[in-house]
Amino acid sequence: MEKKLLVYNSLNGKKETFKSIEKDHVGMYVCGPTVYNNVHLGNCRTFISFDLIFRYLQFIGYKVRYVRNITDAGHLENDSDEGEDRIAKKARLESIEPMEVVQRYTTDFRDTMAKFNALSPSIEPTATGHIVEQIEFIKKIIDKGYAYQINGSVYFDVLKFNKDIPYGKLSGRKIEELIHNSRLLDGQSDKRNPQDFALWKKAEPNHIMRWPSPWSDGFPGWHLECTAMSTKYLGIQFDIHGGGMDLKFPHHECEIAQAEAVYKKNPVNYWLHANMLTLNGKKMAKSTGNNILPNEMFSGENSILNKSFSPMITRFFMLQAHYRSIVDLSQNALEASEKGFNRLVEGLKKLDKLEASEVTSGLNIEDWIKSCYSAMNDDFNSPILIAHMFDAVKYINAVSSGIKQISNKDLESLSKNMKSFFYEVLGLLTPEKDENKNELKQLNGALELLMKIRDKAREDKDFETSDLIRDSLEKIQIQINDSSEGASFKIN
Numbered sequence: 001m002e003k004k005l006l007v008y009n010s011l012n013g014k015k016e017t018f019k020s021i022e023k024d025h026v027g028m029y030v031c032g033p034t035v036y037n038n039v040h041l042g043n044c045r046t047f048i049s050f051d052l053i054f055r056y057l058q059f060i061g062y063k064v065r066y067v068r069n070i071t072d073a074g075h076l077e078n079d080s081d082e083g084e085d086r087i088a089k090k091a092r093l094e095s096i097e098p099m100e101v102v103q104r105y106t107t108d109f110r111d112t113m114a115k116f117n118a119l120s121p122s123i124e125p126t127a128t129g130h131i132v133e134q135i136e137f138i139k140k141i142i143d144k145g146y147a148y149q150i151n152g153s154v155y156f157d158v159l160k161f162n163k164d165i166p167y168g169k170l171s172g173r174k175i176e177e178l179i180h181n182s183r184l185l186d187g188q189s190d191k192r193n194p195q196d197f198a199l200w201k202k203a204e205p206n207h208i209m210r211w212p213s214p215w216s217d218g219f220p221g222w223h224l225e226c227t228a229m230s231t232k233y234l235g236i237q238f239d240i241h242g243g244g245m246d247l248k249f250p251h252h253e254c255e256i257a258q259a260e261a262v263y264k265k266n267p268v269n270y271w272l273h274a275n276m277l278t279l280n281g282k283k284m285a286k287s288t289g290n291n292i293l294p295n296e297m298f299s300g301e302n303s304i305l306n307k308s309f310s311p312m313i314t315r316f317f318m319l320q321a322h323y324r325s326i327v328d329l330s331q332n333a334l335e336a337s338e339k340g341f342n343r344l345v346e347g348l349k350k351l352d353k354l355e356a357s358e359v360t361s362g363l364n365i366e367d368w369i370k371s372c373y374s375a376m377n378d379d380f381n382s383p384i385l386i387a388h389m390f391d392a393v394k395y396i397n398a399v400s401s402g403i404k405q406i407s408n409k410d411l412e413s414l415s416k417n418m419k420s421f422f423y424e425v426l427g428l429l430t431p432e433k434d435e436n437k438n439e440l441k442q443l444n445g446a447l448e449l450l451m452k453i454r455d456k457a458r459e460d461k462d463f464e465t466s467d468l469i470r471d472s473l474e475k476i477q478i479q480i481n482d483s484s485e486g487a488s489f490k491i492n
């Protein structure tokens with residue numbers, strides 16, 4: 001068991017030797033998606049980064065309890081304390097129940113992560129399933145004197161908290177700066193100070209997502225769910241908390257304040273933040289429309305790229321960058337990753353066919369294995385690991401063409417480690433093992449056939465059949481577009 005792991009801790013900006021609270025066990029909490037829309041590739045990058053981390057921790061022998069929540073209430077527009085709940089808004093616009101929105105996009109999220117071969121978390125709690133815990137947590141914060149109630153809402157008193165315990169340690173923001181930079185309250189808000197944040201909001205009469213509480217019929221503030229659920233499942237202090245870089249402030253800062261207000265202890269030992277996926281140099285985001293959805297990438301149905309890329313190539317592309325670096329999505333970069341991925345897959349195939357010799361020449365296999373571990377032990381440096389794997393492929397090619405040699409023992413150990421790092425650590429699948437890829441191919445084939453049957457029906461003026469095909473497909477979010485060149489389909 002190799003355990004000299006260094007992790008970059010956002011709390012102090014340093015790489016630290018990882019030491020778990022409980023020997024051989026790790027508690028890891030990662031903020032999950034707000035399920036009001038299809039996840040875009042940017043969201044996926046963050047969850048793939050933490051999938052790599054989850055996989056590697058297990059690979060080196062830790063038992064990991066990985067908690068990743070589903071935000072299905074309380075996340076208002078613009079990440080602020082005012083405005084409409086994102087899920088309620090979607091439900092209103094589509095005239096469906098909020099829980100229908102939640103179900104649809106939770107399913108989309110899980111399906112998408114499965115296509116990327118991401119492992120399921122150990123626990124996937126929802127905000128609406130933990131309203132009681134959140135109310136209890138608010139009561140504790142009020143008891144400690146760090147929250148105030150006003151007109152049925154409850155707010156965290158940041159200035160009062162900061163007098164006892166410094167606020168802003170994660171983001172490095174000073175309270176004076178926050179005060180200086182914040183806009184004055186517009187008179188509509190009940191908050192005493194603009195820095196305060198909502199723990200409970202009284203629901204307006206038209207706000208459909210509401211629960212009874214000692215203060216009002218209302219809903220919890222967004223930051224609260226993660227504190228309530230992480231402490232419930234991982235304890236007052238746990239090892240790792242993760243999320244995208246954009247969650248550092250205010251979300252994670254507020255989580256720390258909430259937990260410290262109650263327990264007076266630092267809740268998390270290592271804060272890990274994954275960097276952003278950009279498109280055209282700008283952050284991929286749902287709100288701005290600057291994004292590509294995973295299915296648009298897999299089917300090639302998008303206006304940005306002129307060919308499709310499979311989930312495994314997309315995953316490989318993301319892992320070719322370190323999780324703390326920004327990655328810009330582009331056709332060229334994806335094509336380079338596709339070539340690299342295919343080279344690795346070919347290398348793995350060749351490896352199975354290599355013939356052993358008496359001795360090894362050309363690569364010290366033990367050193368190579370050590371360098372793979374060292375890469376991952378250095379803050380999960382997957383690009384360096386992949387570079388070592390390319391070196392191994394070069395060597396495999398050389399052995400295959402008789403230029404270099406490998407002993408039986410070394411062949412076994414190279415093969416075992418190449419496969420472990422490829423399948424278990426990087427979470428990649430070769431095309432033969434990738435069921436999704438085959439499924440997608442089969443689905444596309446079947447849909448093309450349906451398009452032909454529908455075209456024929458239209459030619460024969462059998463509109464009953466052609467409408468039946470279109471309407472039935474629409475029900476399962478497959479949209480047909482008729483144009484002068486014939487019908488095409490789009491999987492939403």
Ligand code: AMP
Pocket residue numbers: 031032033034035041042043044045046243244245246247275276277278283284285
């Ligand atoms: P949300 O559903 O908006 O709460 O986001 C879910 C996760 O995706 C959070 O951890 C965000 O930090 C992350 N995220 C959002 N946009 C991007 C992006 N462009 N690149 C990487 N991660 C992102």
Ligand code: ZN
Pocket residue numbers: 030031032226251
């Ligand atoms: Zn969170």
